[in-house]
Amino acid sequence: MAADFGPEYFLSAARNGQKTDELWAALAEPGFLGVSIPEEYGGGGGGITELTAVVEETAAAGCPLVMLMVSPAICGTVLARFGSTAQRETWLPGLADGSIKMAFAVTEPDAGSNTHAITTTATCGPDGWTLRGTKYYISGVDEAAGILVVAATRDESGQPLGTSLFIVPVDAPGLQKTLIPMEIAAPEKQFTLHFDDVALPPEAVVGDVGGGFRSVFQGLNPERITGAAVETGIGRYALEQAARYGLERSVWGAPIGTHQGLSHPLAAAKIELELARLMMWKAAGLHDAGVDASEAANMAKYSAAEAALRCVDQAIQMHGGNGLASEYALAPYWGLARLLRIAPVSREMVLNHVAQHSLGLPKSYGGSRS
Template sequence: MDFAETDEHRDLRDAVGRVAAPYGGDYYVDHARRGAECTELWHALGDAGYVGVSVPEAYGGGGGGLVELSLVCEETAAAGAPMLLLLVTHAISAAVIAEYGTEEQRKDWLPGLASGREKVVFAITEPDAGSNTHKLATTARREGEEWVVSGEKYYISGVDDAEALLLVARTGRDDRGHAQLSLFIVPTDAPGLQKIPLPVDVLLPEKQFTLRFDDVRLPASALVGDENQGFRQVFHGLNPERITGAALCVGIARYALGRAARYANDREVWDRPIGTHQGVAHPLAKAKIETELAALMTQKAAWLHDQGLPAGEASNMAKYAAAEAAIAACDAAMQTHGGNGVAQEFGLLPYWGLARLLRIAPVNREMILNYVAQHSLGLPRSY
């Protein structure tokens, strides 16, 4: 067993950190408060080849895997600028198009995704379906040579900053009455598509939307992969989304702990740094341990996926552990800062909010516990 990172991966970490460092926490927090996309950083990462690190080389990408994409997610977050849309545009959309798209779809979309000049976000969530994908109500029906989409999606990130979305829609039912799903590439300016802002109190650069499809007409070429095989194709992207979400959380935790450690060394009360007190030091040390454990599981999950090995258990565990670690690290960092933990000057609260969101999305901790109980422990299914 060898737990040492390769020279290439260490170099990748360093290079991504150097690109992200000039932007950092002040840049990110300013954009989060204004609800403005971090376009300059996204383009800088794209120009350096890191946004498209996992896109096949034949389409302008780096030809790496999920291990490399996870490192990019982690290091940008560790620099203070977590890029949420890397999860949906690359861990899901680019990966699904590369695996299941036609050659025409790959040529149309992957070069732009690799360069960072285009984004394809992901639309699966619905208000009445929750985690039950079989209950998706948005439909796509054939009319001649076209598909006609009707329905509603909920909590879709970054639609205003994307050229298209990868849509999951119901195209039939099987013999048991379960939904049969298909995937479609839908331009965000398609006639009949309404994009309604969904206000949230979490401070994020990325905006959330409700989408309404009022008989949106798509050409036959919009179908990705095989008709009615979308359930299997979607799950090709869900494990990577969870893994990159875990990597983002690890990076957030590292950033928060770095800020807290500096403050605990510099802040003096009663003529000594507050970090000398175990009441301050121990919560930070505990959070550091939890962060390192989460990082190990995240790396394992990414490696399993890239090796073509079963990665569902590790992906879920990584996402669970990393979200918990990020919340604990942000909370400990804010507590270390005392009243300054919620002061705008110190800019910690947006990271706590994002970590708290990632405890829910892209899959909530309760569904992960259900998965582990059923698949890892062999307990009866609870839902």
């Protein structure tokens, strides 16, 4: 289905500031966008495994959609597990049928990966909450109906109540959205969000007040797993283009794919990609089985990003100068793959996680190293 649109459609939308609404609607019609949403809310009742398949195949057709990582993977997962009945009834059917999208806002200019240092604050009052602060690099706000926002909460006297999660409508008074110019070609744009005393009703809280990190962390593994799927899909797309060109392009009387200087690096990239895919499917299976998938999800995200970059780089090398020509539609995917090496979690933070939790080594940040 995504191949009917392909890289020409995707890159045209990205370069011209357009959205991939036609592809989104095509995926929604048979229910692919809602495969991981519970059946009682119009979804397929599957898990992250099914959604990962949709994300990867779409990217492998040259149409990597970042909002699939955000709207159904993070927001759908969190709301299905922690949302109130009213919240689930309001948001999940639209997420399932593709009629609405949701964004997710946790990162801040001065917090970065340190989510415990966020300064966006929601203060409790007699009529609800007042939200104040800034979020940074938030994807797809211009195409979303609502935003899941992570904020530190306080009572009326200013005493901390812990971190909580809120649903904020994108048209809420006091919310300002500023576009961040980017050098990559992607339909999804990045924004800085300013919350200037945004008033929210009591029912805007998702889950328990002070239980925000518990809610958020349930959405981070699906984000990392589907992020890996975007990367492996990009890698598959690049390898397919490279192999085709290696057969079609001839020098010195033979296809260039004959030469081991080109074929062996591409074969090595293929091996790395398939290994990353195995970890991705392992992580998805663990998550859907209700097992802690943090280690596998982080490893999948890390290995998929490294493999995708290797695949795209070798595909460009196989094409020579044509690898950077617009006609061959490769260079923009390098930018997307490179972005996902940083987000939704940087490779350095993945290495920190593995060193600390998998190997039992001392924590290298956030306090004394002794």
